[in-house]
Amino acid sequence: MDERRRWSMDFRRAIAELLSARTGLPADTLEASVEVPPQFELGDYAFPCFPLAKTLRKAPPAIAAELASKLAEGAPFLDRVQAVGGYLNFFLDRGVFVGTVVADALAAGPRIGATEEGAGKTVIVEFSSPNIAKPFHIGHAFTTILGQSVAKLYTHLGYPVVRMNHLGDYGTQFGKLIVAYGRWGDEAALLEAPIRELLRIYVKFHDEAKADLALETEARARFLALEEGNAPEMALWKRFRDLSLLEFARVYDRMGIAFDNYNGESYYSDRIPAVVDLLRAKGLLEESEGAQVVKLDEEGLPPCIVLKSDGATIYASRDIASALYRKETYGFYKNIYVVGTPQALHFRQVFAVLKKAGFAWADDCVHVGFGLVKFADRKLSTRAGEVIFLDELLAESVAKTREIIDRNAELRGTDMSEEERAEVAEKVGIGAVQYMFLRNGRDRDIVFSWEEMLDFDGETGPYAMYTYARGRSVLRKGALEGASAADATPEDLARMGGDDEAAVARLLYGFGDAVHRAVEANEPFLLTRQVAGIARAFNKFYNNESILSAPDAGLRRARIALTEAVCTALKTGLDLLGIAAVERM
RNA sequence: GGGCUCAUAGCUCAGCGGAUAGAGCAACGGCCUUCUAAGCCGUGGGUCGGGGGUUCGAUUCCCUCUGGGCUCACCA
Numbered sequence: 001m002d003e004r005r006r007w008s009m010d011f012r013r014a015i016a017e018l019l020s021a022r023t024g025l026p027a028d029t030l031e032a033s034v035e036v037p038p039q040f041e042l043g044d045y046a047f048p049c050f051p052l053a054k055t056l057r058k059a060p061p062a063i064a065a066e067l068a069s070k071l072a073e074g075a076p077f078l079d080r081v082q083a084v085g086g087y088l089n090f091f092l093d094r095g096v097f098v099g100t101v102v103a104d105a106l107a108a109g110p111r112i113g114a115t116e117e118g119a120g121k122t123v124i125v126e127f128s129s130p131n132i133a134k135p136f137h138i139g140h141a142f143t144t145i146l147g148q149s150v151a152k153l154y155t156h157l158g159y160p161v162v163r164m165n166h167l168g169d170y171g172t173q174f175g176k177l178i179v180a181y182g183r184w185g186d187e188a189a190l191l192e193a194p195i196r197e198l199l200r201i202y203v204k205f206h207d208e209a210k211a212d213l214a215l216e217t218e219a220r221a222r223f224l225a226l227e228e229g230n231a232p233e234m235a236l237w238k239r240f241r242d243l244s245l246l247e248f249a250r251v252y253d254r255m256g257i258a259f260d261n262y263n264g265e266s267y268y269s270d271r272i273p274a275v276v277d278l279l280r281a282k283g284l285l286e287e288s289e290g291a292q293v294v295k296l297d298e299e300g301l302p303p304c305i306v307l308k309s310d311g312a313t314i315y316a317s318r319d320i321a322s323a324l325y326r327k328e329t330y331g332f333y334k335n336i337y338v339v340g341t342p343q344a345l346h347f348r349q350v351f352a353v354l355k356k357a358g359f360a361w362a363d364d365c366v367h368v369g370f371g372l373v374k375f376a377d378r379k380l381s382t383r384a385g386e387v388i389f390l391d392e393l394l395a396e397s398v399a400k401t402r403e404i405i406d407r408n409a410e411l412r413g414t415d416m417s418e419e420e421r422a423e424v425a426e427k428v429g430i431g432a433v434q435y436m437f438l439r440n441g442r443d444r445d446i447v448f449s450w451e452e453m454l455d456f457d458g459e460t461g462p463y464a465m466y467t468y469a470r471g472r473s474v475l476r477k478g479a480l481e482g483a484s485a486a487d488a489t490p491e492d493l494a495r496m497g498g499d500d501e502a503a504v505a506r507l508l509y510g511f512g513d514a515v516h517r518a519v520e521a522n523e524p525f526l527l528t529r530q531v532a533g534i535a536r537a538f539n540k541f542y543n544n545e546s547i548l549s550a551p552d553a554g555l556r557r558a559r560i561a562l563t564e565a566v567c568t569a570l571k572t573g574l575d576l577l578g579i580a581a582v583e584r585m
Numbered sequence: 586g587g588g589c590u591c592a593u594a595g596c597u598c599a600g601c602g603g604a605u606a607g608a609g610c611a612a613c614g615g616c617c618u619u620c621u622a623a624g625c626c627g628u629g630g631g632u633c634g635g636g637g638g639u640u641c642g643a644u645u646c647c648c649u650c651u652g653g654g655c656u657c658a659c660c661a
Contacts, residue, residue, distance in 0.1 A: 035601085035603080037604075038603095038604065038605085038606090038607090039604085039605085042604075046603095046604085048603060048604090050603075050641060050642075051641090053641070054641085060641080084604080085604070086603090086604090086641090087603090087604065129661095131661080168661065170661095171660075171661075172660090173660090265661085288658080289658075289659080290659080291658070291659050293658075293659090300587095300588080301588085301657095302587095302588090302657060302658070303658070304658090305658050305659055307659085308658090308659040309658095309659060310659080312659085314658090314659065314660085314661090315660075315661050318661095339661095340655095341589085341590075341655065341656090342655055342656065343656090343661080344588095344589065344590090344655080344656075345588075345589075345655095345656055345657065346656095346661085348588095348589095369590095371590095371591095371654090371655090372654085372655080401623090404623065405623095408621075408622095408623080411621095411622090412621060414621085428623090439597090439598080439609095440597080440598055440599080441598085441599085443590070443591080444591080444597095444598080445591090445654075445655090447597080449597095452596095452597075452610080455609095455610070456623050457609085457610075457623065457624095458608090458609045458610060458623095459608070459609045459610090460609085460623080462623050463609095463623065463624085465623085466621080466623050466624075467623095467624085469621070469623095470620080470621055470624080471620095473620070473621060474620050474621090477620060478620085517601085525599090529599070529608090532608085532609090533608095536608090539624060539625065540624095540625070540626090542620075542624080542625085543616090543622095543624070543625040543626080544625080544626095546619080546620070547620060548620050549619075549620075563620095584621085585621080585623075
């Protein structure tokens with residue numbers, strides 16, 4: 001617990017220790033029940049006395065009143081303690097609180113909320129994992145954006161992170177592509193737009209195969225040849241793979257994503273015989289309906305197929321092989337799979353097989369699922385052509401952003417160059433999309449609508465980015481007059497006693513906690529909400545109070561420091577979500 | 586049928602067993618000669634799906650019912 005807010009003072013702990021000294025109860029238990037009241041008017045922290053009623057044989061309000069009088073002159077960081085009903089409400093000294101938080105936030109800088117608790121504990125995050133030769137559509141956006149944020153969050157807490165892109169680069173589909181390319185492939189088109197061309201011939205293959213059954217047979221033969229390492233098939237497969245990766249790289253670059261490892265399914269295929277031997281040696285493998293399976297009745301799960309009845313491998317066997325590989329290679333502390341919830345059962349089976357095979361670390365494997373991206377009335381369907389490519393979505397978002405930038409530039413008479421406008425539009429447009437995927441709990445389905453996706457009002461990516469840019473603008477102006485956040489003395493900072501300043505400080509203070517909760521639940525949206533809260537509180541403060549024209553020099557220095565702290569928190573928060581911030585917009 | 590998951594404002598969603606259930610969008614009404622109006626302020630809007638139970642206290646935990654979604658052997 002001490003680790004949690006190491007970047008700043010732990011007021012909750014301090015209150016728990018105060019209570020502990022007066023009641024004789026252990027501070028740890030008390031700390032767990034110290035809560036934050038629903039309204040600020042009720043105080044910064046509260047301690048419900050109801051649970052004490054039984055042991056003390058007194059009414060909760062009486063206990064609260066008694067404790068309040070005892071704690072009245074407790075500590076310098078407290079302004080007052082009030083009994084309200086059965087609650088004991090603690091009001092922190094505004095000056096001490098705001099001053100401490102701002103000073104600590106400035107000292108932490110980009111490492112606000114960061115710790116080293118993960119040092120030496122390698123975390124693997126598998127995410128994105130698109131299929132080679134298939135378009136990168138918005139369904140892949142979810143795992144890509146979510147996974148990136150999860151990886152960054154762990155990194156912030158000191159965990160060494162390995163980002164793995166488990167490419168879908170294996171299977172009979174490649175036999176089909178090889179056949180199709182031989183018959184209808186267009187070299188020039190392939191170079192021009194690889195995935196479009198590969199998709200075209202893939203669709204063509206399926207059309208033709210309806211009339212010509214020999215095509216399927218040939219495809220299987222070609223895939224077999226590929227598996228056996230036949231040179232022509234291998235060369236073609238590698239080419240398709242390389243070209244696809246090149247195209248994916250464009251999207252990854254735009255979103256600032258890089259992987260440590262692109263080992264796809266194909267990489268693990270030759271490790272499967274060893275897996276089969278292992279499972280057989282442990283007596284787990286049995287034949288069922290011609291296939292080799294591991295029964296999981298005791299676990300309450302359906303059997304896991306390891307080898308198909310024709311002896312071929314299947315995704316479960318490849319995932320088992322890859323898990324073993326990861327443990328051997330990285331000795332992971334945690335192995336995270338950012339894959340859609342429809343595959344929840346599959347992962348439960350894979351983990352159960354590993355556990356059954358005697359690998360205790362199976363418990364360190366986690367499936368981080370997420371909902372479907374769909375239209376209001378129907379599912380996304382590649383076959384029906386009812387998909388939205390991520391490229392297309394990003395382009396729309398960037399274009400809309402550019403319009404707003406141009407309009408504002410004219411309105412405000414700013415001097416943004418063509419180059420800067422393009423760069424800002426790119427970052428804001430992409431950030432808007434990324435934010436949409438990290439706004440709510442990941443289990444929820446996302447109903448796609450252009451209208452909502454391109455709405456930049458209210459709690460959105462652009463809102464957070466705008467707030468940052470606004471703060472930076474103030475700081476730039478201050479700097480021109482020679483002012484900087486470092487000028488503020490502790491006495492200056494302690495003078496920020498206003499409601500709006502305190503509200504901002506409270507949200508800043510919760511930053512580290514939000515990062516922790518996000519990591520514990522593998523839920524970046526918990527940080528998204530904190531970032532949004534900080535932005536909202538700062539905008540309110542910004543509208544109500546003047547920063548550069550504060551009533552006096554000391555308060556001005558303090559407010560500049562507060563603004564700097566907010567900017568740092570916003571930039572760091574956005575970065576942990578995988579979103580870039582801009583200095584102007 | 587089994588498993589998992591969800592049901593909260595017109596819409597999209599938050600709500601760690603606790604105080605008067607909150608945001609954003611949409612609607613309506615205000616605020617730019619002053620630090621970026623992608624902003625701020627205000628108003629209206631709720632049987633927290635239904636019914637039981639546990640508890641001093643349940644939107645939150647348990648059971649049950651209803652209604653969605655996903656999934657249940659050789660695709661991934």
